[in-house]
Amino acid sequence: MKRRQDDPPLLHHDRLGTIFHHLHQALVELERMIREEREREAHKPPAQQLETPAEDGRLVYTIDEAAKLLNVGRYTAYAMAKRGELPTIRLGRLLKVPKTALHKLLDQRRDR
Secondary structure (H helix, E strand, C coil): CCCCCCCCCCCCHHHHHHHHHHHHHHHHHHHHHHHHHHHHHHCCCCHHHCCCHHHHCCCEEEHHHHHHHHCCCHHHHHHHHHHCCCCCEEECCEEEEEHHHHHHHHHHHHHC
C-alpha cells in the first residue's frame, strides 16, 4: 500500500531514538542483574556442605539442591527425574527429592 505524502511517518526519528535508548537501558540492567547473580552464586557454600536430613530437619531437597549435590545442571536433574534415575515425589505441583534416597544415590556413585 502506497503512503500519501501527508501521512505521518511510520517511526519518527525521535521515537526511534527513544526506543533504542530504552532498549539500551534494559540491556544494561540485565547485565547488572546477571553480574549480581553470579556474585551471589560465588558466595554460596559448596553443594557438598549442605546439611544431612538429621541436621536440618527437612526430609526433601528441591531439584536445584539435588542438582548441586550431584554436580549436574538443573535441566539435567529434571531429565534424570523424568527418566527415573533421580528418585522424586510430587507434593501438589512441586517436585521434591527425598533426602534419604538422594544420599543413598550419592553413596552408590562414590562407591563406583
